[in-house]
Amino acid sequence: MRFLFHDLGWKLASLLLAIVTWGLVSAEPEIETVLSVPVQYANRSPNLEVSSDYRETIKLELRGSRGRLRDLNNTKTAVVLDFSNVHEAGERTFPVTWRNAGLPRGVQLVRTVPSELHFRFERNLTRTVPVQVRFSGLPGKVQVANAIPVPSEVKISGPESRVSHVDFAITDPLDLTTITGNTVRTSAIYVTEPEVRLIGRPQVQVRVTVARR
Template sequence: MKTNIVKTLKVILKFLRGAVLENISLKLIAAFITLTLFVIVAGESVQISKRVKIEYETSESMMIVNDVPFEFEMVLSGPKSLIGSVRNRDFYYKVDLKGANEGPTRIQINPRELGLDRGILVSSLIPSTLYPRLERILTKKVPIELKFIGQSKVGIKSIVLNPSEVEIAGPHSKVTAVTSVPTEMLDIGKIHKSQDMEISLSTLDPQIQWISLKSGKIKIHIEVFKIKY
């Protein structure tokens, strides 16, 4: 219907422009139709889809332990002029969990917090609800366990780990289950003399972080028996 009106007005406007433009009344009519066309086109309703990045905020003693989305999709509809103003805009949505208790949480996304103009309608949100699960962060020290294979041909007198323990932090349930942190496998059969070397620790759960050992490596000193000739 609106398209037909626009076409009709354009035809009339073309006719008036071709008429005797010296006539002031015709000029006024032409100006009025031009303004009407602008209002109709500017007010034409359009629809676009935008991705919104999600930013989660937790207290220092809590962390999210389940898989949660870090963006959602929203469909916007409204006048062409208003939609055009947000077409290239980046949107961010903050989820404040600083006061949330340990356990599952239900967060309903509120479109009013997106700062949209009043003439823009949010047609849909996917997803519209978030379900983060919080768990208390636990920090503790655990011993480092040297893993090795093979058999030394010269005989190993001692192996000293430095450090011999490491501090870790992560979700309470996962950190509690960690009793030691193993190293990567060391081939004792390749050790022929006393030496110092570095060795990496085995990778833990992605949610468990090293606190006292940022590099994930430790130093070891290997002492072999002296061979008597």
């Protein structure tokens, strides 16, 4: 009982302050506002890839007191979509709700634009493709006698439908106007399919031999 009455004055003052604050917030008129917030994606299976476009932001139309909406605007609000229940390839739709928007009590979600997000999931595919060397500035009296990339093959990974369309990785163009005889050049490599990524270091060493025609 002694603990209950210890610093009783401070406890009553804190309780009174909380009641007054709640009353002031409750008395504020409700307003509506629109926030553009980022979309975050969680718990995607490592065996699946999203082959449709990711949406970066979504608009939330909100209603609440001016104070609560102001506080919300100052925090890092985001819509979080949980992919933990997606285990197979196919199309899935995720509605945007008050829950995955992470809104505090006292803030009402009126609507979202868009109201749901649609995704196409594909099986992840990894395969090996050859490296193709490109050149630029070939003088008329010079020819490439040999060009060997090291490594000559690289691994790529991504959605199955996109990976199957990639036949090779390519180097940045090597400028032959600066090459004579035998030389080794370092070049970045890439694939033209944006949804496909290289596994490992995106560089090769190219051993080039040029000769006069």
